[in-house]
Amino acid sequence: MTMDVNQLQAKLCEHQSAMFHQGFLDDQFSQLQKLQDESTPDFVLEVVTMFFDDSESILKNMARCLEQVPADFKQIDAYAHQYKGSSASVGAARVKNVCATFRPFCETKNLDGCMRCLQQLQQEYSLLKNGLQYLFRLQKDIKAGGGSFS
Amino acid sequence: MAITGEIFRQNLTEFLEESPSGSPELHVLAVDDSLVDRKVIERLLKISSCKVTVVESGTRALQYLGLDGEAGSLGFDSVKVNLIMTDYSMPGMTGYELLKKIKQESSVFREIPVVIMSSENVLTRIDR
Numbered sequence: 001m002t003m004d005v006n007q008l009q010a011k012l013c014e015h016q017s018a019m020f021h022q023g024f025l026d027d028q029f030s031q032l033q034k035l036q037d038e039s040t041p042d043f044v045l046e047v048v049t050m051f052f053d054d055s056e057s058i059l060k061n062m063a064r065c066l067e068q069v070p071a072d073f074k075q076i077d078a079y080a081h082q083y084k085g086s087s088a089s090v091g092a093a094r095v096k097n098v099c100a101t102f103r104p105f106c107e108t109k110n111l112d113g114c115m116r117c118l119q120q121l122q123q124e125y126s127l128l129k130n131g132l133q134y135l136f137r138l139q140k141d142i143k144a145g146g147g148s149f150s
Numbered sequence: 151m152a153i154t155g156e157i158f159r160q161n162l163t164e165f166l167e168e169s170p171s172g173s174p175e176l177h178v179l180a181v182d183d184s185l186v187d188r189k190v191i192e193r194l195l196k197i198s199s200c201k202v203t204v205v206e207s208g209t210r211a212l213q214y215l216g217l218d219g220e221a222g223s224l225g226f227d228s229v230k231v232n233l234i235m236t237d238y239s240m241p242g243m244t245g246y247e248l249l250k251k252i253k254q255e256s257s258v259f260r261e262i263p264v265v266i267m268s269s270e271n272v273l274t275r276i277d278r
Contacts, residue, residue, distance in 0.1 A: 032190065035190070035194060035197055043193060046189065047186060047189050047190060050186050050189060051186050054184070054185060081239065082184070085184060085187065085237075086184050086186045086187065089184070089186050089187050089190055090186060090190075
């Protein structure tokens with residue numbers, strides 16, 4: 001049974017609010033949405049897709065750094081800083097906050113600490129990705145149903 | 151970068167008001183090693199009615215400005231840039247190193263305002 005456009009719009013509203021309320025997204029994401037218009041209807045999707053690709057690459061690299069013996073803490077710190085920057089740029093607040101937790105562990109060369117941070121980071125990224133993919137799907141379905149969303 | 155957007159929009163209005171009337175749109179050269187950031191900056195500047203050129207590194211920026219010491223620059227600066235915005239921490243050349251090179255190498259480009267952006271909040275890590 002397909003949902004009608006009104007129901008989908010209500011779902012979108014609810015889901016988006018939840019993502020902000022739960023801290024997955026912050027105002028920067030709203031700023032990105034404001035940069036989208038009829039001339040660039042897929043802007044947010046494009047930026048987020050780039051962010052997903054970027055994320056997967058960085059997470060893989062960080063895991064590799066931690067597997068090295070001895071672990072390359074300077075490089076991990078650099079990746080965490082880079083990831084902090086790109087997550088801030090798309091409004092991925094929780095991911096950004098976890099990135100910030102790496103520094104003290106890198107400075108004290110605490111391998112366990114870094115591993116725990118990486119685990120948390122992977123988890124936050126996964127939650128965010130699912131949430132955003134659902135959001136984009138709702139938007140797509142609304143558009144397909146002839147509706148619109150702000 | 152969120153805050154940068156707001157500040158940029160406010161300052162841009164002031165900057166435009168100070169420019170001689172009837173001048174063409176501003177050309178901004180943006181430098182950032184992050185693909186995500188480049189896309190956002192480009193859109194932000196375009197929506198602010200600027201002409202934008204985005205490059206991924208200090209080296210590329212110098213090449214674009216014709217300051218990389220390559221033969222072929224006839225001494226006539228055909229590239230017109232009104233503002234340079236650069237990320238601070240980039241592999242290879244930092245935003246500050248880029249700023250220094252631009253100010254040292256060219257009397258023309260020395261006049262161009264350069265904005266350095268950083269998401270680093272521990273100042274001592276921004277190596278001066």
